[in-house]
Structures are given as C-alpha cells and as structure tokens.
Amino acid sequence: MGYVDVHCHLLPGIDDGSQNMEQTMEMLRIAEANGITDAIVTPHYKQGRVGTPRKVIGEMIQEVESLARQDGLSIRLHPGTEIYYNSSLEEKLESGWLSRMNDTEYVLVEFNPLENYSYVRNAMEDLLGMGYHPILAHVERYQCMLGSLENIRSLRGLGCRIQVNAGSVAGNYGFKVKHFIKKLLKEELIDYVGTDAHDVRSRSPEMKKCAEVIRKYCDPEYADDVLFRNAMTELLAE
Numbered sequence: 001m002g003y004v005d006v007h008c009h010l011l012p013g014i015d016d017g018s019q020n021m022e023q024t025m026e027m028l029r030i031a032e033a034n035g036i037t038d039a040i041v042t043p044h045y046k047q048g049r050v051g052t053p054r055k056v057i058g059e060m061i062q063e064v065e066s067l068a069r070q071d072g073l074s075i076r077l078h079p080g081t082e083i084y085y086n087s088s089l090e091e092k093l094e095s096g097w098l099s100r101m102n103d104t105e106y107v108l109v110e111f112n113p114l115e116n117y118s119y120v121r122n123a124m125e126d127l128l129g130m131g132y133h134p135i136l137a138h139v140e141r142y143q144c145m146l147g148s149l150e151n152i153r154s155l156r157g158l159g160c161r162i163q164v165n166a167g168s169v170a171g172n173y174g175f176k177v178k179h180f181i182k183k184l185l186k187e188e189l190i191d192y193v194g195t196d197a198h199d200v201r202s203r204s205p206e207m208k209k210c211a212e213v214i215r216k217y218c219d220p221e222y223a224d225d226v227l228f229r230n231a232m233t234e235l236l237a238e
C-alpha cells in the first residue's frame with residue numbers, strides 16, 4: 001500500500017509552492033519515488049491575500065494529471081485547500097468556492113504559529129458547529145501545541161484531526177520538534193501526515209524517512225493508519 005500525502009503545494013503558479021509545470025512534474029516524480037500514490041493538493045487560502053476557487057483547482061488537477069500520465073506517472077491528485085482560519089469562512093465553504101478535502105466534510109486549517117490556544121480551540125469549535133471536521137495542519141508548528149499534549153488531546157476530543165509534516169517527523173526541523181513528534185506518536189495523537197511540499201529542494205515531497213521513523217516507533221496497525229489508512233477511509237473513499 002502506498003502513502004497518502006494530505007497536504008502539499010504541487011499545483012503550478014498559484015501560491016508559494018510549485019512555480020511552473022516543469023517543477024510540478026519534478027515534484028510528482030519525487031513523490032512517486034517516495035511511495036506516495038495519492039496527494040491531496042492544498043493551495044493556500046488567506047482572505048484578501050491568496051486563494052484559488054475549487055473549480056479552478058479541479059481544472060488544474062485534470063491538466064496536471066494528464067501530463068503526468070504522458071510522463072508515465074500514476075500518482076492520483078485530489079482537491080483540497082490549506083485554509084488560514086478567519087471567522088468569516090462560512091459563506092465561502094457553504095457556497096463551494098473553497099475546496100474541502102476531496103469534497104468531504106473535512107477541511108485543512110492553519111493558524112499563526114504564535115496564536116494562543118483559546119483562539120485555536122474556538123476556531124475549531126466554530127468549524128465543528130458548521131458541520132465540518134477540521135484538520136489542524138502541521139501541529140508541530142504552533143507554540144501552544146509544542147508545550148502541551150493536553151491541548152492536542154482536547155482538540156481531538158472535540159472531533160478535530162491532527163496532521164504533521166513528514167519533514168518534521170524525519171528530523172529536518174531539529175531535535176525539539178522531533179522529540180515532540182515522538183511523544184505524539186507514542187500516544188497515537190496523529191491522524192495524518194503531509195509533506196507540505198513547496199519545491200524540489202528544501203521542501204520537497206519526501207515521505208520515505210518519515211515512514212521509517214513512524215514504523216520504528218509505532219505499532220504496525222497505527223503506522224498504517226497514519227501513513228495511508230485514515231486518509232483512504234476518511235478522505236478518499238468513493
């Protein structure tokens with residue numbers, strides 16, 4: 001079974017991820033070589049700053065996939081968005097302008113890394129109240145989470161899902177982050193991994209090292225859950 005990347009910036013020329021189609025193809029080759037069979041593409045949305053409508057994301061996926069097939073690649077792409085939370089998302093979500101995760105009720109949400117916990121919690125409750133399942137993007141990036149596993153347990157208790165970046169699991173962002181992630185893995189507090197790939201160099205779609213670390217520290221069933229099964233059943237089921 002291959003891996004599912006639930007967070008990446010593979011579509012060309014629409015955010016700070018891939019800058020052009022050539023780079024997108026190179027990223028797809030790296031992803032596939034890393035065992036990724038499915039990627040949910042999650043271009044940034046930040047109100048008044050950057051954003052791509054669901055319709056355009058779908059058209060771009062078709063174009064990229066058709067070029068990828070010509071290139072002999074079989075990786076499948078699915079629509080998503082990395083939503084920078086603000087308190088007036090409802091209209092854009094309800095109208096379908098904003099892409100959820102593969103058109104399910106799951107939405108990938110990010111915050112300022114220095115945001116305080118009560119704000120994050122209220123935001124998640126806001127989204128849950130609208131009927132969505134929020135996924136906290138790169139949990140290891142927030143000060144209020146690094147200091148407190150209890151905050152993460154509480155969010156999961158509300159019904160939130162937790163995503164970590166593959167590079168952080170692999171140890172690319174230092175000992176403190178890796179140590180934190182080990183604790184999360186031991187308590188099985190992580191639901192999905194994403195590469196959060198932006199380019200082909202420092203932030204490329206690599207998953208192999210991350211998978212090795214997860215398999216080393218976790219029960220095999222839970223490792224499969226995090227690396228592909230949760231995403232397959234919750235986000236990619238037909």
Ligand SMILES: [Fe+2]
Nearest residue numbers: 007008082196
């Ligand atoms: Fe991202």
